[in-house]
Amino acid sequence: MAVYQAPLRDMRFVFYELLGSDKVAELPPYQEVSPDLVDAVLEEAGKVCEGVLFPLNRSGDEEGCHFENGVVRTPKGFRQAYDTFRDGGWTGMACDPAYGGQGLPSVVTMLVEEMICSANMSFGMYPGLSHGAYKALKAFGTEEQKALYLPKIASGEWSGTMCLTEPHCGTDLGLVRTKADANDDGSFRISGTKIFISAGEHDLTDNIVHLVLARLPDAPPGIKGISLFVVPKFLPKDDGTPGARNGVACGSIEHKMGIKASSTCVMNFDEATGWLVGEPHKGMRAMFTMMNAARLGVGVQGLGIMEASYQGAVAYARDRLQGRALTGAANPDAKADPILVHPDVRRMLLTMRAYTEGGRMLAAWTSRELDYAEKAEDPARKAEAEDFVALMTPIVKALLTDLGSEVANLGVQVYGGHGYIREWGMEQYVRDARIAQIYEGTNGIQALDLVGRKLPTGMGRQLRRFFHPVSAYIDRAMDDDDLSEFVLPLAKAFVRLQQATGFIAQKGMSNPNEAGAAATDYLRLFGLVAMGYLWVRAVEEAKDKTDGDDGAFYRAKIATARFYFQRLLPQTGALFAALMSGAGSMMDFEDAAF
Amino acid sequence: MAVYQAPLRDMRFVFYELLGSDKVAELPPYQEVSPDLVDAVLEEAGKVCEGVLFPLNRSGDEEGCHFENGVVRTPKGFRQAYDTFRDGGWTGMACDPAYGGQGLPSVVTMLVEEMICSANMSFGMYPGLSHGAYKALKAFGTEEQKALYLPKIASGEWSGTMCLTEPHCGTDLGLVRTKADANDDGSFRISGTKIFISAGEHDLTDNIVHLVLARLPDAPPGIKGISLFVVPKFLPKDDGTPGARNGVACGSIEHKMGIKASSTCVMNFDEATGWLVGEPHKGMRAMFTMMNAARLGVGVQGLGIMEASYQGAVAYARDRLQGRALTGAANPDAKADPILVHPDVRRMLLTMRAYTEGGRMLAAWTSRELDYAEKAEDPARKAEAEDFVALMTPIVKALLTDLGSEVANLGVQVYGGHGYIREWGMEQYVRDARIAQIYEGTNGIQALDLVGRKLPTGMGRQLRRFFHPVSAYIDRAMDDDDLSEFVLPLAKAFVRLQQATGFIAQKGMSNPNEAGAAATDYLRLFGLVAMGYLWVRAVEEAKDKTDGDDGAFYRAKIATARFYFQRLLPQTGALFAALMSGAGSMMDFEDAAF
Missing domain, CATH: 1.20.120 (Four Helix Bundle (Hemerythrin (Met), subunit A))
Incomplete structure (x- = not known):
């Protein structure tokens, strides 16, 4: 049966011993990030992931999301788990304290994200997408937009989405057809259909803040004519609370191979009111700015699945008595030996382990550099880190998600026939892991980004x-x-x-x-x-x-x-x-x- | 969207040009297997697979099997499809004409099995398991048993199962606990629980003939104390029609990752009446005799999935317009080029193609030799073929099923986000293919068989x-x-x-x-x-x-x-x-x- 315990010992090894990441406190915004704080954060995160999120992983997969009349209901227990998660401050862990966040560096939050993805990858999609929206608004929003949205997203009261894909275009966003027409008051009317919108609609938060790629009437054709808009589900009133319903609705949810507890929505925008974020026609630039962090996050999903799958496989290999060691009974008092004695089983487990621990080192290294890319005061150090992160991001994304699927499949194989049965929990990792090779740019696109850019x-x-x-x-x-x-x-x-x-x-x-x-x-x-x-x-x-x-x-x-x-x-x-x-x-x- | 057309041209290439398999007519039982007959069989099989089985593949996966009060109902349309399949004589294609079969050689039936697995792997499980039972009874049954069961199985009126696995043992059948006690009339009372029994219960046939591994009271411990029994669901009356219900019942069905339209049953034997097949304590020998054919058949499942997945991926790569060729627009009149222009997409398609066509050559070569192993009159030729089949069987099984999963995963990747959505049909291939790496001996066991035996x-x-x-x-x-x-x-x-x-x-x-x-x-x-x-x-x-x-x-x-x-x-x-x-x-x- 699938099991999960936060791998705190190895995380500490990577954080302190291998990477000396406690030095991140030399960056001014992270002065207070002491080893005591880091240890406390990882331990607390481990408790929430083990105790709150992991127990909902199987049930969430079996139940999936429900769609009726434009309303999406998440599986039983998700709402309560989200409340706990939010009350613990986890939705804002990477957000600026100026907006109510915890202000933790990426090299710490990456480890927490790994735990979340191990415990319940579907659940992690909701805060994960919110953070994408947070980053876009923080980088390109006006002061007014930031003051309005960022505290609500950091606190987890509101969530966010990224609305990019349309039925005829995913990779090639230059083909986007969703249009935006100006209103007299500076806002815009957004109309079009977006698909594959993760967390597009759900019952966890009071409002949902959509960040939408659309085309202005005077937009040049192709990728250089895409603008970014913020389109809240409920239009904020003057006091900042949710007001009238906006012209955006969920038309249906997808029936997917995995991450079934994550709602994947068709979102219909029908003259929805939105506001421009950043400059006209420069929406793709905004996207690319966020993309490193988002792609790194998807790589970490692969890592999270690897760790969980490894732990599940080890537990079974110890418990399952079947056959005898090739060199003679290892456990002569029992009718059979644990399958852990077999070289081929150990080959599978060590493959899983080596990729998992190696993946953790790679993701943590890149995350630490992301902190320097974003916050280093020395321009040379900053530039160096920016280059490194730009280079490594497609590698972390594609390698760790490809390995995520390979490792999850090995996890099933260790279980034999039981691995194929849903209740044991191992095949879910295969199904959940599979999407990470595809979204946020397919792994083929990551490879092209590496060689071409x-x-x-x-x-x-x-x-x-x-x-x-x-x-x-x-x-x-x-x-x-x-x-x-x-x-x-x-x-x-x-x-x-x-x-x-x-x-x-x-x-x-x-x-x-x-x-x-x-x-x-x-x-x-x-x-x-x-x-x-x-x-x-x-x-x-x-x-x-x-x-x-x-x-x-x-x-x-x-x-x-x-x-x-x-x-x-x-x-x-x-x-x-x-x-x-x-x-x-x-x-x-x-x-x-x- | 998934598509399927029987790859008759390539099958003919492999059958005639590469392997000269028409020479199989030199074997006395196959004298009438002319090219005309082979071509007609393949064409007709293609029609049934394309027109009857393939249209039920997605719906069967979505609906799955239903279990209520010991009764298993297959998905909508399966019963009618089975009737068509049976009326066409396909259930008996590999069976001896003496028992009403078509008497086709393995090198022909393997190609038909490939088509069935491409079109609907779940459906194929029902006749596939029946044929396993047929082979066991034909090889080890008494004349009376053969006369009673074989015509019914060949005609498809009755189906069969292989009941090996128990909750605590799959790979290591020496641990089997199901017991058989002698009755006075020469029959036995069989009691125990078997799991993972494919086609253990369903609504396609009038009777189900279980072949069950169990232990006699005087059995030596371990693998040398296992006997084989035939245990029909309904005890045949003197006229050979199904009579009283036997003490065997389906306790539940498994909820699996894939092959959801194939029922995977927990079978409870409670003093069920059975008859010994072959000698006491020699049940494993009977199993091993059939295993080559069964393992070859599982390899062919991998092959079938590869072909279907390849075809689906090619169709999408031609249709999907997205981005431009790296060397400039290939399709300048449209807004984008088909993704087939991209080297990385072609890499995926050619990987799929090379493995699929290579797998077909390998499976057909081995199947042709299986025909010589079974039917050659020259003892030297027969011995040579037996050796070859023994050697290649674990390779065909493990390689083709590993590649089946790899290819199916590439098929999903070619589709991008749509590959992850169930209605497109590509992710089902991944889920269906996955079991073939596990059952009939995990691929790790195949590898041990190769190096150890x-x-x-x-x-x-x-x-x-x-x-x-x-x-x-x-x-x-x-x-x-x-x-x-x-x-x-x-x-x-x-x-x-x-x-x-x-x-x-x-x-x-x-x-x-x-x-x-x-x-x-x-x-x-x-x-x-x-x-x-x-x-x-x-x-x-x-x-x-x-x-x-x-x-x-x-x-x-x-x-x-x-x-x-x-x-x-x-x-x-x-x-x-x-x-x-x-x-x-x-x-x-x-x-x-x-």
């Missing part, structure tokens, strides 16, 4: 934010005998990454399809190398602590790293060979023959 | 049935310039396979965990090499036909092969590196640290 930026400037420190680290670590079994394969994989980068830079220049054909394999190669780098650093951190009180933790860290380098990193060779074969095999195929 | 048999005798012809073929094909781009990577991968085989043989001898740790990667390595061998042969067959009337078909065949060798076969390098690292990284990990 991030690689060429500043003649590889963003790339160097990763390549230089990793290269320097490898040179240094090569001399450490304790690390050589890890550094040597890393160095080999890193060379492949460098060569692949050169190949794409050169070939892609003359033919963009060459970059496109390499993109997905390249992103994964990059991600596995990045994870490998972090695994060596984790070993370096652990290697002198294996005899202490917590020695088992550090020994496991090193053993997991060993598994990663011996069993998982070799993929980089195959990825390298595949991508170096070029675009011919896919572009020369005759269209009619598919 | 098949490799050592006769000092590698089974292995040589594959290695020798492939090795000879590579030597010969090396001299053909037209083939060199394909043969060279195949030769390289084949060397890896040979080295890995030597490694497992040597290491596994002293430590079985070494074989266990290598098993899953080895199986996939083996399967990819086998597929690669078939892809070269397909190119050899196609290369002189590219200018003819059907030139596009053959050019696509060669282009798909090229994609396979450039983009997919390189995995073998990673698999080789991973498995050669040995068992240490997983066996040395401290149990308590998981």
Whole structure:
């Protein structure tokens, strides 16, 4: 049966020992973020996730959301859980204290988000989308808009959405047809249909603040003619409380593979009143500004599912008695051995573990840099962090969500037939995890972002934010005998990454399809190398602590790293060979023959 | 939206051109299996699958099976579809004409099964399980049992089940607790609980014939004390029609991730009357005899899902207009290009295609040999075929079902957000495909079967049935310039396979965990090499036909092969590196640290 306990020990390892993230307190807004505070936040978050959100995960999946006459009802218990969550201040954990938020840095909130996604990914969608709307308004809203909306969103009284997709366009938002016509009072009339709107309608909050992409009458065609509007479900009265119903309604909800307790709505805007956010026709710029954080958040969903699935699989592998160890009975007094004795079961568990812990390191590293990108006072440090986050975001998003699905599928496999039965809870992780590879830009789009935007930026400037420190680290670590079994394969994989980068830079220049054909394999190669780098650093951190009180933790860290380098990193060779074969095999195929 | 058309052209290519399977008519029971007959069978099967079964696939998934008071009702339309299917003689297509069957060889029925699984995998479970029961009774039943049951099963009036799994044991059937006590009249009283019984109860047939593993009072412990019994739902009267209800009832049905229109039952046997099939305590031998065919059938489920998912993905990639080709508008008159222009979409489609067509070649080759294993008159030819089928069965089962899930997931990805919505039909393939990696022996068990049983048999005798012809073929094909781009990577991968085989043989001898740790990667390595061998042969067959009337078909065949060798076969390098690292990284990990 699925189980979940917040992995606080490993989170502390990543936060303090690996990344020294307590230094984030050097950033002025985070002066008060002390280790005591961080520990308290993680512990409290763990309690809420284990005790309040996780118990609703299966029931929420079975019941799903209900739609009737434009009203969406979330599953039993969600409303109470949301109240608890909100009362604990979690909706505002990453929000500015000026608007009533907790003002925690990303490297802390990312860990909390991981726990939320482990415990109940569907539930996490509601505050998650709100935070997207919060960020858009905070970055581009007027002072008046900010004063009106941000405190309500931070407190969780109101929630938010991002209304981008339309029936005929998701990836290519230049095709957006929703239109906005000016009223005399400075507001706009918004009309059109949006689909796949997460948290578009629900019963958790008093108001829902939609951020909507639409086109002004004088808009240039395509992506440069999209503007952003704020369209509340209820028009705020002068005192800031919800007033008259606006012309926006939920037409239906989708029946999906997973995240069934998250409402995914068709939203119809019929001359709804909205207000411009930011400049006319510059709506996509606003979107792109938020996108790093949102994509990072989706990567963390993959991570959350991995952790939960791993824990569930380990519990079963210990409990299930079946067959005997290949080397003879391990448990001779019982009729059978736990399946944990089998190398193939351990292979699955260690694959899950290595990806999960590696994913946590990667997401936390990127989140810490996001804090510096947003708050560093030194312009050079800030620019460096911005570059790094821009580079790593598509990797974190795509790699961690692809691995999320792989790990969730392994979790089912460990359970055998029981994994396929809904009540055991393991197949839900597969269904929930699957969407994260798709939304917030499909993983193919992430790969194109990496090769098409991030690689060429500043003649590889963003790339160097990763390549230089990793290269320097490898040179240094090569001399450490304790690390050589890890550094040597890393160095080999890193060379492949460098060569692949050169190949794409050169070939892609003359033919963009060459970059496109390499993109997905390249992103994964990059991600596995990045994870490998972090695994060596984790070993370096652990290697002198294996005899202490917590020695088992550090020994496991090193053993997991060993598994990663011996069993998982070799993929980089195959990825390298595949991508170096070029675009011919896919572009020369005759269209009619598919 | 999901679409399906029977891939008759490619089936004919595999059947006639690649494998020369029309030669199966040289086997006495198949003398009348002419090309005309084969073509007619495939065409008719295609019509039934496209027109009758496929339209019920989505509705069957949405509705699922209903359980009330021990009665199971299949989804709307299934009963009528089953009647049509039965009236067409499809339930008996592989059955002996002596019992009213059509007497078709496996290499033909496998292709029909593929179509059934593409069109409606849940539906296919009912006749599929019946055929398992048919085979068990045919091989081990008394003449009386055969006369009573086989005509009814072949005609589809009655269906069958295989009752193996119990709550505490699936993989390890030595733990079976269901007991059988002798009555005075030669029958037995069977009591116990079986779970995960596919088609255990339903409303499609007049009777259900359960084949049940149980333990006699004097049974030795473990796997050598299991006997096989036939336990009909209604006890046949003297005239062979269903009489009194037997003491077997469905206690509940499972709520599963997928194949929701297939009933998966808890079956309670309460002093049910049964009759011994075969010798006492030799039930597992009977099971193993049938297992090759059943496992091959599950591999074909993976194949069927791949074909359907590929077709659905291609249809969407042609229709969906979104963005522009990286090299400039391909469709300048429209607002966007079809997503088929994108290299990453083509990468996904060609991956799906190469695995699907490769899987068909592999399954058909093995099925043809199954016909020789069962019916060849020449003992040497028969023994050779038996070895080959024994060797390839775990590979076909595990590889094709793993790829089934991978391909189905790519199908969802091609659809983007729409892939996640149930009504589009693509996510159902993911959910349906998932079980095939688990049942009929998990894929981990298949891998253990390969390294633990098949490799050592006769000092590698089974292995040589594959290695020798492939090795000879590579030597010969090396001299053909037209083939060199394909043969060279195949030769390289084949060397890896040979080295890995030597490694497992040597290491596994002293430590079985070494074989266990290598098993899953080895199986996939083996399967990819086998597929690669078939892809070269397909190119050899196609290369002189590219200018003819059907030139596009053959050019696509060669282009798909090229994609396979450039983009997919390189995995073998990673698999080789991973498995050669040995068992240490997983066996040395401290149990308590998981």
